Amino acid sequence: MxxxxxxxxxxxxxxxxxxxxxxxxxxxxxxSERGLVVWVVSLLFAGACVFEWSRMQELAAPGHGVILALALVAASAPAAAYFGGYELPGCWAFDADWAPLLSLFLALAVTLVLGLASRRARLSLLVFAALWICVPLPAVWSIWDGFxxxxxxxxxxxxxxxxxxxxxxxxxxxxxxxxxxxxxxxxxxxxxxxxxxxxxxxxxxxxxxxxxxxxxxxxxxxxxxxxxxxxxxxxxxxxxxxxxxxxxxxxxxxxxxxxxxxxxxxxxxxxxxxxxxxxxxxxxxx
Incomplete structure (x- = not known):
């Protein structure tokens, strides 16, 4: 052969x-009645991807992995609230259909705040990775929820x-x-x-x-x-x-x-x- x-x-x-x-x-x-398995598996893969990406960039941008891990936690918060049965009051309440957009906002907010606070961070790389990894993979659950x-x-x-x-x-x-x-x-x-x-x-x-x-x-x-x-x-x-x-x-x-x-x-x-x-x-x- x-x-x-x-x-x-x-x-x-x-x-x-x-x-x-x-x-x-x-x-x-x-x-899975509420898609918990889908959410957990997608987060595990997202965490592994954050680890691999931060290792690729380790020499040029140390510490990025920690910021992206926190951005991933923020991106997963809407679905976590759903699984926990937590409902936001009044005008702050959101439908599950809005979870991807809320995840996007939270991930970007955490990335920008921590990236700007860090003197060694390369903000453009962080924003790119947050948009590329931290938001799409947790959003796999939204496919399960919608379809x-x-x-x-x-x-x-x-x-x-x-x-x-x-x-x-x-x-x-x-x-x-x-x-x-x-x-x-x-x-x-x-x-x-x-x-x-x-x-x-x-x-x-x-x-x-x-x-x-x-x-x-x-x-x-x-x-x-x-x-x-x-x-x-x-x-x-x-x-x-x-x-x-x-x-x-x-x-x-x-x-x-x-x-x-x-x-x-x-x-x-x-x-x-x-x-x-x-x-x-x-x-x-x-």
Missing amino acids: GFKAAKIWKRTWVGSCLMALMVGFLSLAFD GPKGLSALLILSKIGDILGYYFGSAMGKSHPFPNISPNKTTAGCVASLVGGTLAGGACVAGGLLPGGTSVLGILLGFLAGALVNIAAQAGDLLESRVKRAAKIKDSGSWFGPSGGALDLVDSLLFSVPAALCTWPWIFA
């Missing part, structure tokens, strides 16, 4: 194990199927590289296969009942649109993470998942696809 074939086989084996874990996670999400466990399943499928198709089609057919300075291994064939697969998967999610829309022609077309938008966002998230790693001169954000890299490598597509779904799905499936 050649080196390339061995690499593909090893990644396939690890990917299969991760897929089995995702199925287990989704089964727990279906049984149920089936909608969350659809989001994960649409976010990751593009990665899978892009990797295998790119390995088998890829020759040209559209982003040589950002992600040298990404190929045009892989990007196109990812988009086509994600678009078709969106229609399949609607037809299969994971997303609203029914089995009408219009519903399937709306599913195609939802799948395409999530796929484009997922590919953009992957490219941004590649850019961050390239700037830090590392190949993977971590080694927890073997050839699949670290936590940030695993969820990079979600960092853009979650906000994209939250912004577009309510309009598409209104």
Whole structure:
């Protein structure tokens, strides 16, 4: 077995194990009455991503990890209040639909205040990381709250199927590289296969009942649109993470998942696809 074939086989084996874990996670999400499991798992991944990112920036910006950890705590506060049954009085009360925006405000407020108070902090890096990591991952719970466990399943499928198709089609057919300075291994064939697969998967999610829309022609077309938008966002998230790693001169954000890299490598597509779904799905499936 050649080196390339061995690499593909090893990644396939690890990917299969991760897929089995995702199925287990989704089964727990279906049984979770208020989405507590979803919230806890998303926070664990967010914490791991904050750790990996701060380690990448350690030499240039020491102490950023502590500030981002506090920003993550602030971003998770709205959902924590929901799980704790705490209700804000009067005009301060908010609906669960507003949780992502409130998380965004709280995370930015904490980041800006602590960043400005610290003489060694690089504020632009902190704000970038807070927006990129600390807000989107806790917002996975909002997908569960708004679209149920089936909608969350659809989001994960649409976010990751593009990665899978892009990797295998790119390995088998890829020759040209559209982003040589950002992600040298990404190929045009892989990007196109990812988009086509994600678009078709969106229609399949609607037809299969994971997303609203029914089995009408219009519903399937709306599913195609939802799948395409999530796929484009997922590919953009992957490219941004590649850019961050390239700037830090590392190949993977971590080694927890073997050839699949670290936590940030695993969820990079979600960092853009979650906000994209939250912004577009309510309009598409209104």
